Amino acid sequence: MATTTTKTETLVGKRIRRREDPRLITGTATYVDDIQLPGMNHACIVRSPHAAARIKGIDAKAALELPGVVAVFTGADTKDVGPVPCGASLPGLRVPHHYILAIDRVYFVGHPVAVVVASDRYIARDAADLIEVDYEPLPAVADPEKALAPGAPAVHPEWPDNIAFTYQQKGGDTDEAFKNAEVIVKERIVSQRLIPAAMEGRGVVADWKSGDKALTIWTSTQIPHLVRTLVALMLGVPEHHLRIIAPEVGGGFGSKLNVYAEEALMGFIAMRLAKPVKWIESRRENFTCTIHGRGHVDYLELAAKRDGTILGMKMKLIQDLGSYHQLLTPAIPTLSVLMMPGLYKFQNIHAEIVGVFTNCVPTDAYRGAGRPEATHVIERMVDILAAELKMDPAELRLLNFVDNESFPFATATGLTYDSGDYAAPLKKALDIVEYHHLREQQKEARAAGRLFGIGMSTYGEICAMGPSPATPAGGWESATVKIEPTGTVTVMTGVSPHGQGEETTFAQIAADELGVPIDDIVVQHGDTAIVQYGIGTFGSRATAVGGTALYFALQDLKKKIKLFGAMLLQSEDVTFADGVCTCNKSGKTVTLQQIAGASYRAMTLPTNTEPGMVATRFWEPPNFTFPFGAHIAVTEVDRETGDIEIKRYVAVDDCGNIINPLIVAGQIHGGVAQGLGQALFERAVYDDDGQLVSGEFMDYAVPRAHMMPWIETEHTITPSPVNPLGVKGVGEAGTIGASPAIVNSVVDALSPLGVRHIDMPMIPETIWNLIRKGAHA
Amino acid sequence: MITHNFDYKRPATLQEALGLLSDGSSKVLAGGMSLIPLMKLRLAAPECLVDIGRIADLNYIREENGAIHLGATVTHYQLENSPLLRSKCPLLSETAAHIGDPMVRNRGTLGGSVAHADPASDYPASLLALEADVVIAGASGDRTVTFADFIVETFTTVLEPGEIVREIVVPVEHSSAGYCYEKVVQPASGFAIVGIALRIRKEAGRIAEAHIGVTGLASKAFRAVAAEQALMNGSADPAAAKNAGALIADGVDANSDLYASPEYRNHLARIHGARAIAIALSRAQ
Secondary structure, three states: OOOOOOOOOOOOOOOOOOOOHHHHHOOOOOOHHHOOOOOOEEEEEEEOOOOOEEEEEEEOHHHHHOOOEEEEEEHHHHOOOOOOOOOOOOOOOOOOOOOOOOOOEEOOOOOEEEEEEEOOHHHHHHHHHHOEEEEEEOOOOOOHHHHHOOOOOOOOOOOOOOEEEEEEEEEOOHHHHHHOOOEEEEEEEEEOOEOOOOOOOOEEEEEEEOOOOEEEEEEOOOOHHHHHHHHHHHHOOOHHHEEEEOOOOOOOOOOOOOOOHHHHHHHHHHHHHOOOEEEEOOHHHHHHHOOEEOOEEEEEEEEEOOOOOEEEEEEEEEEEEEOOOOOOHHHHHHHHHHOOOOOEOOOEEEEEEEEEEOOOOOEOOOOOOOHHHHHHHHHHHHHHHHHHHOOOHHHHHHHHEOOHHHOOEEOOOOOEEOOOOOHHHHHHHHHHOOHHHHHHHHHHHHHOOOEEEEEEEEEEOOEOOOOHHHOOOOOOEEEEEEEOOOOOEEEEEOOOOOOOOHHHHHHHHHHHHHOOOHHHEEEEOOEOOOOOOOOOOOOOOHHHHHHHHHHHHHHHHHHHHHHHHHHHHOOOOEEEEOOEEEEOOOOOEEEHHHHHHHHHHOOOOOOOOOOOOEEEEEEOOOOOEOOEEEEEEEEEEOOOOOOEEEEEEEEEEEOEOOOOHHHHHHHHHHHHHHHHHHHHOOOOOEOOOOOEOOOOOOOOOOOOHHHOOOEEEEEOOOOOOOOOOOEOOOOOHHHHHHHHHHHHHHHHHHHHHOOOOOOOOOOHHHHHHHHHHHHHO | OOOOOOEEEOOOOHHHHHHHHOOOOEEEEOOOOOHHHHHHOOOOOOOEEEEOOOOHHHOOEEEEOOEEEEEOOOEHHHHHHOHHHHHHOHHHHHHHHOOOOHHHHHHOEHHHHHHHOOOOOOHHHHHHHOOOEEEEEEOOEEEEEEHHHHEEEOOEEOOOOOOEEEEEEEEOOOOOOEEEEEEEEOOOOOOEEEEEEEEEEEEOOEEEEEEEEEEOOOOOOEEOHHHHHHHOOOEOOHHHHHHHHOOOOOOOOOOOEOOEOHHHHHHHHHHHHHHHHHHHHHHOO
């Protein structure tokens, strides 16, 4: 029997240490590469060294002669496998057929051309070098603006203009707003291509049981159920015969919110050879073949009155799509457009997106997915306006924020902001840094010739994705709660956590609702054979949508617990609290454990009640949630070298109610690190021939612990009315807030030299060049 | 990230190691911090690795006859934390502390680093400034070359096939000497965009001796002779630092990468050169 005891302490809101961590920090977690199956083959993929080329022939003879090589497959073998799916639909979207292995042409460096299957990983890799592919290189284009220029090489010959789609969004009357403007500021702002660089790359193991016609695929993914549906369609395997397992997933950041060629390819190989097969992505493949993020060139215009009132905004957004559409590629910039108004009340916007094919790996969702790009441009433009008007940037923001009385607030882009007090986090952050004092310090520093900057961003987000009509795959989420006969509790969530800590936070929610100790609860996820259908983890949705499904399942169970409690206590009038059902008249009690046992033993049952103690809920959110916050960065620039020192970083976030402050702080820290990386040194660089120059960690800088400033985190709490938990989501907030705060701070530092905008990454040489120019201006 | 097939041998003595290397098909493995990544990228494909990491008499830091002898397999961590070096050759300890990250410093070795001859590695700046010697063991016995002669070009040394770096010899510094290793770190690789090592001795307020080694800037590390000469016999003041610093990149054909152009590298060498000189001067007594 379980030693179930009751508890009275509430756990929601407490800094509970992550229950996931012991296995992670003791090296006992099971990642895809830890899966070992008897007789398992190993695959190595031959990839194009050219960004554009015709394949004239493939000679695998030497590879096949190497002892240990089992098979080589090329596009001719796999051409009947369905295409890598694009889940986004836009009017007039051009969708190239995305074969899992190239047929007669390659479109980016890293494009899969053939696959070697061998008895071990080393032989497979050696054999890959023996495959001779006869390429006829073709002109390539790697820059989206160059791809739009007349005469540019066509990425896909059938669409010589390289335009995959154009998309317009209008709200209000932008022409009128710009006619009435007293001041208009314009800028071209780049959000450079980034490499998500999850600590664990991708990996796939596939196992075909021919007797059962059943395929199991282990894959490092954020969305096991969607992978199941889509890979079943690609392979023609009935969905109920396909099981997807996302074991421990070592980070995703959106890069694993996808369906990749390799997932279907390994399924194909396992079925063809009737043996299990494993493919583990190399870091080089992760850089060249897993999706990149961002990749915007944006042209902005902001119209305002001299008193600072913002009237309207225009944006032309050029999105570098890469060569194909992965799952959500074309949808990502549409999120930027939705987010354009930021936290401000102006109602006139006009956005035009041009989605451009380039001979590069596709872009897709990367932490924030469209919203960091939008926040970056709006927050940069507000600062540029403040400089133009010689207004304090904090005052300008406070003047234009949506008023507290206006919620729910309808934006010009068709969203309804749920709740907010946008001035609160900004005022709190300004207090923390002692803003007025800091500006005085800045005056003194400037008088002494120092380059001292104060920068802020006030961001909003679209989170808890989302209402199903507004999402590509359904935006609901599911949860099952089972109270086992001995009284312990199993939670099965449709979200697929991979670092976000829901094994802890969901257990906190369940422990409080059922009044049981957290150790009596286990949270399962990531296996389609165990967990009911779910959507997955992305878009800061897991707690707000998945946690809410859990909450409602727990309410259903509590009703059933009371029915059984009343039956056992022979009372009509019972309460259930702290894991105990009490007769309000006699004071007699039965424990949850006794009730659970009785529900399964079923000697007697309450009227119209089934045995067992299980509830499943699918919850459809009525709206997105809209977290917000204010970040302030204080920087000093070395006048001689261009080095940037972040002297202070303050993040005040409002993500609604907080389940676990420790995990929320971790999300902010990680998010700020990724925003800081973009602001200061990360960039995926393709040369004119489409070669990825920043192809390794030797050339692509990600932030390490010693590069990070101390992050001071604070919160304001404005509960969301969208869900009963009042939570909004926090997974992407740090990333969204960080890059504009840091860039605004450095621009502020250099403003005495006449600098008004700096594109990212602000590497020291760029800053040094600006200082040199400014000094000579 | 998968190496070619290779054999692996782990000799117990230097003699055994030299014997294993004699057929020319093997490569010496020490800490593996440079060679293993090259093999994983398939840029190197030795048939056999001879691991000298367990040879006990290659791991020592000892003072003999007014010099400090450093065995080839001494790790960066050992150099960073050696009380002997910290008091008698602090420039080398300070340099070791700037290498890579804790994992690299725990595994990477002095001998491995110098034999690899990466033009952006940290030691060459200091070993030039220290006028170090390299003792090379071969089948026909030991030979000693100056570190300046040891490095030929990028990834190229005077090591012949079958030879092993046995030890590095650095001088015992006078306690009044000033020193500094100043490094600009490439944010991705952690290697030096530029690294400047300084040794300075003052006499009666004037600079009596100045040694400046520069790494990261060019295809191999070099002595900044013009800057040294500018300092020699001059007064030990901030103006001297600035004037000499300006000469550090004189006539250098600088490297470039995604994070620093040649022009910027040269600029950084001048600025950080002046800063390093100022620090060394402030430490000199």
